[in-house]
Amino acid sequence: MTLAIAAVAAVLFGAGSYLLLQRSLIRVVAGIALISQCAIVTIIGSSLSEGRAAIDPEQGGPLSDPLPQALALTALVIGMGTLALLLALVHRVVVAHGTAERDELRDVDRPAVVDPEGAGRREGDETE
Amino acid sequence: MTALSLALLVPWAAGLALVVLDGRRRAVGWVAVATLVATLAVLAVLAAAVLRRGAVEYVTGGWPAGVGIVLRADALGVTFALLSVFVVLVAAAAEAVVGVRERTFPGLLVLLAAGLNGLFLTGDVFNFYVFFEMSMIAAYVLTAYGAQRAQLRAAVIFASVNLLGSFIFLLAVAGTYRVTGTLAMSDVAVRIAEVPASAAVAVAVGFFVAFSVKLGLFPFHYWLPTVYANTRPAVAAVLSGAVANIGAYGLLRFGAGIFTDQLRFSATVLIALGGASIIYGGVLAVARRRPAEMLAYSAIGQVGYVLVAVGVGGPAGLAAAVLYSVVNALNKALLFLTTAVRGPLVAGAFVVGALSVAGVPPAVGFVGKLAVFRTAVDARSPTLVALLVLGSALSLLYLFLIYQREFWAEDDEEVSADADDARGEHTRSVSLRAIAVALALVLLVGGAWPEPLAALSAAAADSVATEADGATR
Amino acid sequence: MADATTDATTDASVAPTSRPRLDVQGWSCCAAAAAGFVVCLVGWLRGGATVSLPWAPTLGVRLDFAFDGLAALYALLATGVGAVVFGYGARYLSQHLADHGRPRSERWRFWPWMALFAVAMVGLATATDLVLIFVFFDLTAVCSYFLIGFDRERREARTAALTALLVTIVPAVALLAGAVLLSATYGTFSVPELVERAEPGTTTTVAGLLIVVAALAKSAQVPLHFWLPRAMEAPTPVSAYLHSAAMVAAGVLVLGRVHPLLARSEVVLTVLLVVGLTSIAVGGVLALGRDELKQVLAYSTISQYGYVVTLYGMVGAAASGAAAFYVVVHAVAKCALFLSAGAVTTATGEDRLSHLGGLGRRLPVLAGATGVAAATLAALPLTGGFFSDELFFGAAKEQGPVLVVAAVLAAALTFAYIGRYWMRLFLGPTGTTPAPLSRVLVVPVVLLALVALVVGVLPAPITQLAEDAGAVSHAAPVALSPAYHLDLRATNVMALAAWTLGGLLLAVTGLRDRASRALAVAGDRLGPRRAYTASVLGLRRWSGRVHDWETRDLRSSIAAVLVPAGALAAAAFASTPIAQAYSVGPISGTDWLVLPLLALTGVATVVAARTRERLSIVLALSAVGFALAAVYALQAAPDVALVAVLVETMLTLVFLAALARLPGTEPRRESAPRAGRRWRDPVIGAIAGLGAFAVIWGYLSEPREAPSVSADQIRLTPAAHGKDVVTVIVADFRGLDTLGEITVLLIAAVGVATLLRRGRLWLPRPGRPGARRSSCGWSPGSCWDRASWSPSP
């Protein structure tokens, strides 16, 4: 089981990382979503004890570890909030830049091509 | 206990209230400033108590530690909380005087401060994560402040990289619980010693990567130049002067306080990475033409010193790391603010900041340099000393190249003025200039009378050492 | 530039009404310096004092000041020469600003720095704590930076300022390092205490060398001398002050202060000797061939401080005393020479020897006073210079024949270059006709010349001062007896030999000039200045290249996080024992249902990663989410499963809603990837996945045997009046987390509103026209410009 959980978490993380590297901003958001799933499944996987759901402990019997579940709840909610924000951000960027491709985002103030040699010449003044 | 709770409550409650009001009203901006001043006052009271009587600690709900969340204010946390709230306050005031342009800005700043306070004052690993997210999500929105194309692009990069860092952190938190069965930092510190090396190191690596990303340490720094250089100056000041503190604090708290053995195990790696940061940031800053971009690379270089100091460790090393973090945050806050305004006094303020970064008296930076040198000498490493000298030389070169171009050579001024206008125009606001000058004075006073800072950082280092000692006992 | 000055000067002489107004700041600085001089004098006559105050006990630094002989000497120089220079500058600066058409308010960029310069010098002279010394040491460098760069509109001035800053401050860091090294070994930064405690050995040698590096750079000694000739871009009063009593003197002051420590290491002393003699030679030879007035004087300074450094390289009471004496005499003479050079340039608009000449006829007073100063450098009798050289020879005599020869040669060189300078300037055919000179520019020169003459006749006061100062450097009493002896004692013979040799050098112009030019050319080709320039330019080029590479190839910032993270994880994996560290874990009961769900998750994940269609991405994501929710349900985590289902549904809805309205939804064909790029992303993804796998599996395999805190939480749940432990944890035990979590949610909503609707949480009531633009706050100017909100063109 340990191995299975770790493997699935790794697949989620790897696929999420792969998506983060993509040029499409939508896929970047999807990558973050996958990585957040990875984190949550790992939290659940780090339960220390197995048993029935941790309700009404006075009945006795082994209970599943409730603490990671509480953590997972919190992490889920935070993940949802950040994803929604990221989505809105991407939306805003797409509107402002007119593209959903990350590589095509350019600062308005930065020339597309940097010419270090030319810059070096112009800046040489203070050093020579 | 009351001060500790109030330090959380004041900015939290005020932030929640402010965020739904229209922050463009002058009154709202100033209420935010007032809130931060109040928070700072509470923190000062708390700091006084901590320094006099040792760490203040209690568990939420009055439950046993671990069942409830441990809130703990020790010298380290209080130092960083004071520093970060101060920087946020400066940024809030800087925006308030020129007129806030977005409804939510003041509220978000205050909530950011609340999140930072929380994470510096919590003694619980997962609670740290929650506050961490709280401040980060506010920071993501703030990065987009201005909503020009450059800022939006910066925000996307900032958010995607740092979210990745956050989730790596969360994975490490899950691992911490798995291998120790607890979340209270002090218990984790005790139990981690019995954990087999492979698992403990794996968890430690997760924490290290998460904090390095936050700090913008080489080679995790690639997001940083774009972000710092394209956000508005006040936001850049907050990011580099307050949010980046999370990374430094995390390295100290988790590295030196909890994962003591793992830190010692990987000290060489830390020092090597720190050294690489110093060189890389310094070299890249040299040819930058825009002050904000130069500052971004400078920030990469400067955190290298913190990492080197943490890597060398020991009371002197940790104190140096704290001291340097504080000084660096103040420097960066000042310098980023000066990119927003022009005027002769601003040139003076920039010089003070530049001297401070380069470690030249009379600005406070030399105290940090002194402390770092002491750690290098303690480590008996000529290489390290040479590295620090080289780093100083680089910082002096790039800072004064920019200074001369920005403030001396009138013929070149349009070049950078154009570029900076893209992040929001240069203002000549007198009040903003006054803030820059006031901050510069703080740096000068710190240099003239370094004892409070030195004592605070020594106490902070002491508190980390106590935590680590408690673990070995 | 020379032409511009000429024009301006003639204008000024044609229209004497445009005479600049009184420079109040300058004269107050002058008065303050004069007052400081008197105070210092009284202080010295009273036998000095020490002050020790706590500064930063945590760092082990104190505010230790001692007004001893050494401090008195340099403080008197800084204030005395300062008063003269400031008085001169009060007139000079007005003229300078008027000539360059700059506003008088620029004085505020000058006098505060000058005043701070003097204060820093006095501070440095009196400080006895190494950190405090470092502080004042750098303070003088900062002052000089702003003063050298005073004519900041000129590129040369900016370059000179930056060079001076870098070459003096960077080595100063070595001083700090040396101080820290000493304090780490001997537990104190205080120089007197260190003198008591420090023992000869590697630490002392290394620390001594570090301090010496800083001091020599400051005193412009070879090979770090090149900043000084460049610094001649500064206005003349700055140069005069810099060379005689402030910046350059600061270096030898530090040497004098820590000399008892330096004397404990043969290596350090040898370094001082070698550097000092080389500087004398290089500075002297280069001064022989220079054409610009201030350049000659600059190289002369390098050479003259070479004398002092050489003296500090010799051990002994005579040497220490001679060094102190030498500093005073040189300061007076060099200051006079600079002020006279400034006066000449002001009067003629010329700054080259080749364009000048015969000024003695037009400016006899200036010529006479300058002559005295030059004679002082040349060590002619009746000037203080004679005694300083006598002491120098005396000290050299004790060291053996090699140094005797070196000393004679050095003196001859000095005689030659300063003789050439004075003769070219004031004798021979008239070059440029000078305009009338303000008296304020001449009187200081005369004053200083008089001082030099007085010392030449009555050396006793200066001798006393030098003895006191030498006693500090030597850490033992020093007795000097400069006097005229009309006999053939060794020092007199050496002096005669030097004059003869110098006279010869003056005579053989051709050989002399060729040698000097050859050295200058060699210096330009291979010298340290070239190395400095090349390294700075090379640094910038590299910086540009690396940055270019970074922005071109590595800005896909996420890869840059993942790869090092993966590498670190791999390193951690490799460096720890792996035997039995990883377990597959048991599989039981419902796990057989979980496994297919996990497999389903994996498949859906891969689909999400592979597909390009936005809709299928969303569907694959929700498949992942629901499959995992089912896993949670089977893992006895019903609360999580419930929330996961709800969150997943919500996210799917939100994704769909947002994507449907996203402009540019046409999935673009990704342009042909560059070679190698095709496999890059999957490989990085795989690295990240493997790193995560190693870490996660690593810690999942290590469950702790001891009970976790959740056992306590289960036990305490009834006490908290609950039954569902998870809910109790969320609302009670860890309620703070939950409060933080919902705050995150609220901030996210606010953030979304900020991004999409300018921070408005809800749309204004549709029925009210204009409601949308109403609430811009009280000041309309603070509103964001509407135009900036629409997509930029």
Added chain:
Amino acid sequence: MRVVARLLLGPSVVVAVALIVKGYTKVGDGFAAGMVVGLAVALNAVALGARGAEEALPVLRHAPRVAAAGAALALVSGFFPLALDEPVFSHRPGPDEKVVSVGTAELMTAVSFDVGIFLLVVGVVTVLVHQLADPDQEHST
């Protein structure tokens, strides 16, 4: 679709109340309850469009206020012990005290905290959905 969306709203509120009341004994809490209601609202928004949903249910307009009220309630429930000089999140009644029950609902500050969460989640989700479903208002007008 529209009909379903409209129809779902009523039951969802009931389910939510049930979740919150049973929270401490059975699965579910304020957050889940809030999400259930939020989902129903979201369905409405997707089906009718943000404007349409608002016209159909004018009460949605108060979502930001609901969220703020929820945040305030949660904050107060968490931090009120400060006034009594007790650690924050010390719920009343305390661990060994008697709890007043109305039916199955127990009256305690932990529950009011839960209600705060519920309100906040409902408000936030509504705001979020409406913003994301209809983001172009500002840019197009």
